[in-house]
Amino acid sequence: MTKKSDTHARAMQVADQLLEEGVRPTQQNVRERLGSGSLTTINRALNDWWHTLSDRIQRRNQHPDLPEPVAKLASQTWDRALAYAENRFEQQRRALEEEQQSLLAQSESMRTGGEQALFEAHKQNARLLERCEQLADDKRQLEKRILELEESNMRLSSERDNLVRDLKQMQHMAGTGSASSEEMIELRVRSRVQEEELQRLRDQNHSLAGEVARLRSS
Numbered sequence: 001m002t003k004k005s006d007t008h009a010r011a012m013q014v015a016d017q018l019l020e021e022g023v024r025p026t027q028q029n030v031r032e033r034l035g036s037g038s039l040t041t042i043n044r045a046l047n048d049w050w051h052t053l054s055d056r057i058q059r060r061n062q063h064p065d066l067p068e069p070v071a072k073l074a075s076q077t078w079d080r081a082l083a084y085a086e087n088r089f090e091q092q093r094r095a096l097e098e099e100q101q102s103l104l105a106q107s108e109s110m111r112t113g114g115e116q117a118l119f120e121a122h123k124q125n126a127r128l129l130e131r132c133e134q135l136a137d138d139k140r141q142l143e144k145r146i147l148e149l150e151e152s153n154m155r156l157s158s159e160r161d162n163l164v165r166d167l168k169q170m171q172h173m174a175g176t177g178s179a180s181s182e183e184m185i186e187l188r189v190r191s192r193v194q195e196e197e198l199q200r201l202r203d204q205n206h207s208l209a210g211e212v213a214r215l216r217s218s
Helices: 003-020 027-034 039-061 068-176 181-217
Strands: none
Touching: 003 027, 003 039, 027 039
């Protein structure tokens, strides 16, 4: 038998002796009785001793020669061991229940948060749809305005061309002297008015062209 196994067996024997003396076996008092030995080995031996104590007590109950103090101490020790085990079980049960409640709370929080996020997403989607409809309406209005401006631009260009033609005709008549003095005066007045109107149309046409270009680039 190795030294380690010998220490293990002797520790269990000392534990029996201490129990018979009415003393609870511990690492310290077992080692004091042994005089030497590894605390790790003694602790392992005591664990084995406690695990087998119930069976050994039951076997001893079959023999009436077991001393009463020893039987009483063994019973008390066993009761304390059971109480300790029950206490540990209750602690672990409460810990598991608390962990379960925490997980349930986290799950509920995540579910509620997900529903809130979905609600906000629906609201944002509705706002985006409304904005898209507004942009589409603005686009239709813009296209209509561009069409109106292009039509106005074409009309003004036509009027400008007519004025240019009339102005050239009046200038030709004035140059050839084919009109009377009164007609010449009227031609000059009309020419002046048409020149002013022509300049106005040119300015307006230029302004409309700029607005059309700006609207197309919007």
